[in-house]
Amino acid sequence: KAGVTQTPRYLIKTRGQQVTLSCSPISGHRSVSWYQQTPGQGLQFLFEYFSETQRNKGNFPGRFSGRQFSNSRSEMNVSTLELGDSALYLCASSPNPTSGQFYEQYFGPGTRLTVT
Amino acid sequence: QKEVEQDPGPLSVPEGAIVSLNCTYSNSAFQYFMWYRQYSRKGPELLMYTYSSGNKEDGRFTAQVDKSSKYISLFIRDSQPSDSATYLCAMMGSNYKLTFGKGTLLTVNP
Numbered sequence: 406k407a408g409v410t411q412t413p414r415y416l417i418k419t420r421g422q423q424v425t426l427s428c429s430p431i432s433g434h435r436s437v438s439w440y441q442q443t444p445g446q447g448l449q450f451l452f453e454y455f456s457e458t459q460r461n462k463g464n465f466p467g468r469f470s471g472r473q474f475s476n477s478r479s480e481m482n483v484s485t486l487e488l489g490d491s492a493l494y495l496c497a498s499s500p501n502p503t504s505g506q507f508y509e510q511y512f513g514p515g516t517r518l519t520v521t
Numbered sequence: 522q523k524e525v526e527q528d529p530g531p532l533s534v535p536e537g538a539i540v541s542l543n544c545t546y547s548n549s550a551f552q553y554f555m556w557y558r559q560y561s562r563k564g565p566e567l568l569m570y571t572y573s574s575g576n577k578e579d580g581r582f583t584a585q586v587d588k589s590s591k592y593i594s595l596f597i598r599d600s601q602p603s604d605s606a607t608y609l610c611a612m613m614g615s616n617y618k619l620t621f622g623k624g625t626l627l628t629v630n631p
Contacts, residue, residue: 409564438619447527447623448565448609461618495564505572507617508553512564 409513430498527622
């Protein structure tokens with residue numbers, strides 16, 4: 406099976422712009438989670454989608470949003486970019502979205518976003 | 522106080538050493554305790570998990586959870602240069618939400 410894929414892998418944007426990142430989960434996985442990873446804050450949870458519905462949300466401003474499509478692919482959008490949004494954005498999918506085994510997350514390689 | 526605290530290191534050890542990685546947490550609702558490993562320029566991968574308290578062993582790796590102290594550990598025996606990576610502890614309650622530590626960067630020197 407192919408792993409979790411994320412596009413693009415690298416992105417450079419200017420402050421004030423918006424950006425859309427894409428994630429394709431492993432085939433058959435219906436849950437997709439998004440995380441932001443920075444050296445200072447580590448890996449922080451953004452939100453999780455299961456069957457096209459946002460099931461959980463982290464403590465990020467409303468500029469961060471996401472959605473999931475019927476084929477389980479997911480996108481996240483960041484509007485009005487700030488310098489502090491520079492980070493590695495990771496997507497993960499889970500084969501067990503309704504059991505305790507939800508801890509079993511499969512991560513993609515991430516999208517490195519740089520805001521200048 | 523952050524929900525999960527992890528010493529970021531870095532930690533540098535010689536090949537063959539025993540490595541001890543630790544995390545503390547404050548949320549009593551956590552039931553599942555995981556260790557993820559992240560190589561440079563890669564996403565994290567699940568290494569081990571433990572449900573509730575106790576020990577779990579898998580080859581050279583042992584995970585321990587002490588819920589009374591809110592403390593978890595990962596031990597690596599006979600460490601190898603290929604173990605060089607960032608190790609992230611993660612925890613989950615019943616709400617399908619993972620909370621990660623900041624990660625500890627480990628370097629095993631040949």
